[in-house]
Amino acid sequence: MAEWKGDDIDPEDVVIEPERGEETSEGKPEAKIAKMREELSACRKDKQEYMDGWQRAKADYVNLLKRFETDGKAAELRGKVGAVETLLPAFDALERAKEHGEIPEGFLAIARQLESAFAELGLEELGKVGEKFNPAFHDALGQDTVESAEEDDIITVILEKGWRVGDSVIRPAKVRVGHFT
Numbered sequence: 001m002a003e004w005k006g007d008d009i010d011p012e013d014v015v016i017e018p019e020r021g022e023e024t025s026e027g028k029p030e031a032k033i034a035k036m037r038e039e040l041s042a043c044r045k046d047k048q049e050y051m052d053g054w055q056r057a058k059a060d061y062v063n064l065l066k067r068f069e070t071d072g073k074a075a076e077l078r079g080k081v082g083a084v085e086t087l088l089p090a091f092d093a094l095e096r097a098k099e100h101g102e103i104p105e106g107f108l109a110i111a112r113q114l115e116s117a118f119a120e121l122g123l124e125e126l127g128k129v130g131e132k133f134n135p136a137f138h139d140a141l142g143q144d145t146v147e148s149a150e151e152d153d154i155i156t157v158i159l160e161k162g163w164r165v166g167d168s169v170i171r172p173a174k175v176r177v178g179h180f181t
Contacts, residue, residue: 080121080165087114088163088171095161118163126162127173131155137162139172146178154178 094111097103126137133140133153144156155175162173 077166077168080123081168081170084118084121084123084163084165084170087117090114091118092160122165123170124164126164126169126171127155127158127175129155129158133175133177137164137169137172138175138177140177141174142176143179144176146180149180151178152180 091111091114094103094107094114097107098111131154133155138155139162141159146152146154146156154177155173156178157176158173159176160171160174163170
């Protein structure tokens with residue numbers, strides 16, 4: 001048997017018979033029917049208002065959950081960027097020391113730990129020799145003359161590595177770029 005929902009009644013089909021002992025004059029049953037029809041109409045109106053309110057509240061709740069998720073991801077990214085910005089100068093110093101000579105094994109171990117931590121944070125290096133220059137990721141600090149048009153706008157030297165986390169550039173790479181004349 002189907003569940004009755006209360007909104008499948010046509011008010012015109014409602015017939016109310018007088019109860020025992022009730023007057024059966026012509027005016028009384030019609031007045032009672034009219035009153036019941038008004039009450040039914042008011043109930044339907046109230047039901048619709050409650051349904052509309054519930055649907056708005058549900059939509060607000062879903063939007064709030066989405067905003068919490070978005071805000072949480074943004075806060076996580078800000079935290080990662082802040083941590084990386086704090087550690088980058090030390091990492092850069094270790095990288096320069098590796099390039100310019102022997103450094104003790106302990107410092108190499110620290111550099112490897114930083115590299116591992118940066119990888120866990122999703123940090124990506126920007127700028128490699130031979131890569132096409134992109135002003136969104138690279139700062140050109142000079143030009144080098146190249147011998148072919150294919151080498152034009154190609155990075156020739158990395159002066160300082162750039163870094164990004166996801167779509168956020170923490171620091172663009174400082175580079176020299178090939179220029180074909």
